[in-house]
Amino acid sequence: MSNIITMIAPVNIAVIKYWGKRNEELILPLNDSVSVTLNANVMCAKTTVCVSPNFLEDEIWLNGAKESFTNQRLQNCLKEIKSRAAVERSVDDIFLTWKVHICSENNFPTAAGLASSAAGYACLVSALAKAYKIKSDVSSIARLGSGSACRSVYGGFVRWHAGVESDGSDSIAVQIANKSHWPEMSALILVVGDTQKKISSSKGMKLSVETSDLFQFRVQNCVPKRVEEICKAITTKDFVKFAEITMKDSNQFHAICLDSYPPITYMTDTSYKIIEMIHKYNNIHPKIKIAYTFDAGPNACLYLLEEEVPKILSLIQHIFPTSTPDKFITGLPIQHEKIDTDLIKIFSQPHQKDLLKYVIHTKIGDGPTEVIDGSHLLNECGWPTNLH
Ligand SMILES: Nc1ncnc2c1ncn2[C@@H]1O[C@H](COP(=O)(O)OP(=O)(O)OP(=O)(O)O)[C@@H](O)[C@H]1O
Numbered sequence: 001m002s003n004i005i006t007m008i009a010p011v012n013i014a015v016i017k018y019w020g021k022r023n024e025e026l027i028l029p030l031n032d033s034v035s036v037t038l039n040a041n042v043m044c045a046k047t048t049v050c051v052s053p054n055f056l057e058d059e060i061w062l063n064g065a066k067e068s069f070t071n072q073r074l075q076n077c078l079k080e081i082k083s084r085a086a087v088e089r090s091v092d093d094i095f096l097t098w099k100v101h102i103c104s105e106n107n108f109p110t111a112a113g114l115a116s117s118a119a120g121y122a123c124l125v126s127a128l129a130k131a132y133k134i135k136s137d138v139s140s141i142a143r144l145g146s147g148s149a150c151r152s153v154y155g156g157f158v159r160w161h162a163g164v165e166s167d168g169s170d171s172i173a174v175q176i177a178n179k180s181h182w183p184e185m186s187a188l189i190l191v192v193g194d195t196q197k198k199i200s201s202s203k204g205m206k207l208s209v210e211t212s213d214l215f216q217f218r219v220q221n222c223v224p225k226r227v228e229e230i231c232k233a234i235t236t237k238d239f240v241k242f243a244e245i246t247m248k249d250s251n252q253f254h255a256i257c258l259d260s261y262p263p264i265t266y267m268t269d270t271s272y273k274i275i276e277m278i279h280k281y282n283n284i285h286p287k288i289k290i291a292y293t294f295d296a297g298p299n300a301c302l303y304l305l306e307e308e309v310p311k312i313l314s315l316i317q318h319i320f321p322t323s324t325p326d327k328f329i330t331g332l333p334i335q336h337e338k339i340d341t342d343l344i345k346i347f348s349q350p351h352q353k354d355l356l357k358y359v360i361h362t363k364i365g366d367g368p369t370e371v372i373d374g375s376h377l378l379n380e381c382g383w384p385t386n387l388h
């Protein structure tokens with residue numbers, strides 16, 4: 001007797017960044033954060049879990065390779081799932097003694113600052129929750145895997161409340177609005193680099209808490225006001241306000257990285273060229289049209305309304321020429337608009353080729369969903385179907 005569940009889960013990109021913990025083990029943040037969940041049909045983690053009396057030990061495979069199950073965060077997630085199941089009496093006691101096999105893969109680069117840990121842990125925890133028939137909110141369990149993962153448990157626009165309790169019971173994610181609230185909202189991920197970053201978010205934020213003087217100022221004086229304002233901008237669909245706060249918060253997060261000692265630099269020259277392009281584009285319009293935000297890496301996430309997508313994409317193709325035009329734009333289909341020559345005149349000469357690797361076009365999406373077409377990553381005996 002076994003129990004095989006497969007789920008897919010989305011990435012989320014924060015517009016108010018989570019940076020800094022008040023408890024390292026429970027992954028409790030020092031500030032609230034707000035994010036947008038992106039369409040899981042474009043970028044996702046896919047995870048199959050299987051619980052069986054036939055397994056001798058808990059095992060995990062990630063992106064086609066076996067990983068160690070001794071990872072503390074992984075252990076904490078499984079432990080919490082089992083204790084929730086015990087409290088909810090959702091499965092038989094014997095089921096709780098069986099071992100689990102987990103197989104997961106991301107359809108985009110892992111550990112490159114593209115929120116793979118968010119999608120990955122949201123997926124893992126949602127799949128386990130389904131297998132153990134847990135009914136209550138699992139965002140606080142996903143949080144134990146990676147802080148930002150708690151926001152990927154919900155679709156649309158999401159706020160992670162930092163909470164004040166020392167056991168983390170009130171540090172949960174809550175949906176502000178679902179994806180249908182603002183269907184025109186689109187995102188372009190500009191991939192500058194897809195290699196693993198040098199300093200993980202966990203290490204980077206610890207260093208900032210310990211060494212940055214600006215950090216306390218941000219947490220106490222800036223974030224609380226920004227969170228209220230951006231939540232209001234989301235509920236009233238005020239794009240200009242949403243975009244302005246998003247850009248300012250990304251810039252402040254990277255200023256804090258630079259104020260850490262020794263300094264942390266996630267953005268590159270190409271990232272700054274993207275920022276320059278977006279401000280120039282916004283300045284030639286009466287109102288802000290596009291927002292950028294950068295996580296712990298050089299890649300940009302642009303938030304914009306649907307009508308702006310073809311225009312900025314043709315401009316990006318002009319300014320950031322590529323030697324692989326067929327593979328340059330991926331994700332959701334777009335209608336190409338011929339670049340407007342007046343727009344080109346305002347912009348400088350194109351940069352050198354291949355500063356951008358590729359662009360992912362996507363939109364807002366739902367939270368984790370179960371895959372019901374039978375395309376499990378583990379076979380009926382609970383072993384990976386495809387190992388590298
Ligand atoms: N599908 C997955 N299933 C389980 N764990 C995953 C999955 N994808 C990523 N992870 C875990 O997350 C780690 C990468 O997290 P990290 O924070 O370094 O990168 P990132 O999430 O891509 O970047 P960022 O959080 O800055 O956007 C991996 O080493 C792995 O432990």
Ligand SMILES: C[C@@](O)(CCOP(=O)(O)OP(=O)(O)O)CC(=O)O
Pocket residue numbers: 013014016017018019027033117118145146147148149201202203295296
């Ligand atoms: C810059 C960020 O993406 C940082 C994400 O940090 P993680 O959630 O990856 O960190 P841990 O909780 O230590 O796993 C900002 C954000 O997503 O809010």
